Amino acid sequence: MTENAHPLPPELLAVAKRLLHRPADCHKYDFGRVLVIGGSRSMAGAPALAGMAALRAGAGVVEVAVPQSxxxxxxxxxxxxxxxxxxxxxxxCFEGSALAGLLALVQRADVVVCGPGMGRSPVLLDLVLALWRDFPRTLLLDADGLNALAEIPEDRLKRPAGPRLLTPHAGEMRRLHAGTPASRPEFEAAVDAFARDRHAVLVLKGHRSRITDGTRHDLNASGSPGLATAGAGDVLSGVIAAIAAQGIAPFEAARFGVWLHGIAGELACEALSAPGMTAGDVLDALPVAWKALDA
Structure with missing residues (x-):
């Protein structure tokens, strides 16, 4: 690990050990199936980054559902x-007739990532509502998936059918919860309350990202300024999804995923500089981060 890298918190060492040391007779279906739903004609890279990050974070099978073109x-x-x-x-973007096909694909997924590069369309609102209410396994909403969630009336969002992960930056958080206070302590309290009310684990992305389920919270210490680049959030979504798909509980999956993503960001920044790195460099640094963790 780099000289300035932040050590893994002790309570997550067991998570790291479980993920790193695989039995000799394992096969790909032991490590979960992730489905990424997203993309549009102008944003094909976002779901690809999320899918490739899920592979690099250990998911056994990764599927990506995108518009045909x-x-x-x-x-x-x-x-x-x-x-x-x-x-x-x-x-x-997806048209209405894609909804049935998307809902059929989610049935075999352990974790669904919905939103990267998807754009805004009526089918996205219907998809997010259906997934939120009925999908019994882990759903991670990011980017346009969060924008869709913000447009759905609260009274239509009954208690979700399974674990829910939300990964907003501050601007998306304010769209999710209008009237969120500006001051940091009050903002964080509102984020915690939102996660608690939605029965979700929420990752508030930024410097020292805050991970909360409404009752527990953690501030991540890893990362670098180079992560302030387009696509880094898509990589994070894929990493967290893969960790969750391998049987790690959502709160711990979010904590470990954010930490690992931050370490990859540090490694890429050290090798390339903050202005010179891209989300693809964070993706490429993930195996190095895993390797250093196993040293």
Whole structure:
């Protein structure tokens, strides 16, 4: 690990040990299936980054569902991704007829990531509502998935059917919860209350990201200024999803995923500089972060 790297918190060492040391007779289905739903004609890279990050974070199988016109592009990023192209509207986003296919795909997923690069469309509201209310396993909402959640009336969001992970930055958090106070202590208290009311684990992204389930919270210490780059959040979503898909509880999966992503960001920044690194460099640094953890 780098000289300035932050050590793994002691309570997460057991998580790291479990993920790193696999039995000799294991197979890919032992490590979970992640489905990433997202993408649009102008944002094919976002779901690809999330899917590739899930692979680099240990998920056994990763599927990506995108509009048909970008399916070949997404598949070209990594041949290990299983890519599904679904019907799209004229604007390059999913059309209404894609909803049935998307809901069929989620049935075999252990974790669904919904939102990266998806754009705003009526089908996204219907999809997020259906997943929130009915999907019995872990759902992670990011980017446009969070924007859709913010538009759904609260009285339609009954207690979710399974674990829920939300990964907003401060601006998305204010869209999720209008009237969130500006001052940091009050803002954090409002974030905790929102997570508690939604029965969700929430990662408030930023410097010293805050992970909370409404009763417990943690401030992450790893990371670098180089993570302030387009696509870094998509990589984070994929990392957290993969950790959760391997059987780690959502709060611990979020904590470990944020920490590991931050360490990869530190390694990329050390090698390339903050202005010179991209989200792809964070992705490439994930194996090095794992290797250093196992030293």
């Amino acid at each position: 970008v399916a070949a592009t997404v598949a070209g990023f990594d041949p290990a991704l299983i890519v599904h192209g679904l019907p799209e509207a004229d604007g390059g």
